[in-house]
Amino acid sequence: MWTSIAIALTLAPFAVLWHPVAMLLGAALDPFDAHVVAALVLALPWGLLLLLHMPHATAAFAATRAPRDMLDLAKSWRGVRRDFQTWNVVVAAIVTAWAIGLACLGAVCVGVGAGVYYAILVSAHATAALHRQSEGLPAR
Numbered sequence: 001m002w003t004s005i006a007i008a009l010t011l012a013p014f015a016v017l018w019h020p021v022a023m024l025l026g027a028a029l030d031p032f033d034a035h036v037v038a039a040l041v042l043a044l045p046w047g048l049l050l051l052l053h054m055p056h057a058t059a060a061f062a063a064t065r066a067p068r069d070m071l072d073l074a075k076s077w078r079g080v081r082r083d084f085q086t087w088n089v090v091v092a093a094i095v096t097a098w099a100i101g102l103a104c105l106g107a108v109c110v111g112v113g114a115g116v117y118y119a120i121l122v123s124a125h126a127t128a129a130l131h132r133q134s135e136g137l138p139a140r
Contacts, residue, residue, distance in 0.1 A: 002070040006057060007050070009071065014046045051091050052080055059130040079130065090126040097122035 022031070022038035029037060056079035060069035069075070080087045101119030104112045 002061060002067050003054075003058065006054070006070045010049050010053065011046060014042045018042055051094070052077060055087065055090050055094070055127045055130055056080065059127050062128075063131050083130070086129055090129055093126035094119075094123045097126075 018035070018038055021041060022035040025034040025037055028034075053073055053076045056076040057070050057072065060072075060075065060079075061067070097119040101115035101117075104115030
């Protein structure tokens with residue numbers, strides 16, 4: 001539930017901007033195409049925000065079970081600055097796993113469930129690398 005709330009809160013500003021951006025593009029494109037292009041344009045910064053926030057937030061939430069960890073953007077960004085190398089490897093694993101998992105869609109939907117399951121497992125395992133035992137938090 002807390003993960004869904006965090007994702008919805010990060011999506012909200014981009015969802016609010018979606019229609020105005022589409023209207024800006026509407027002069028040059030068909031209205032449907034403008035909305036599709038606006039969604040694609042806004043998906044990149046939203047995805048980058050999620051990659052900056054969610055790995056550290058979910059690792060902290062899994063360790064403490066405190067909902068505030070899932071919603072603390074500043075703490076996540078401090079974590080990225082503190083341990084950029086580990087975060088970079090984690091994000092590379094997450095993006096690669098989701099690319100491979102979603103590539104199953106290109107195989108005429110054969111293995112989509114397995115591909116997404118694989119992506120979720122790799123994402124969870126990679127995110128676990130961000131949990132530091134030195135923080136004094138009990139391992140679960």
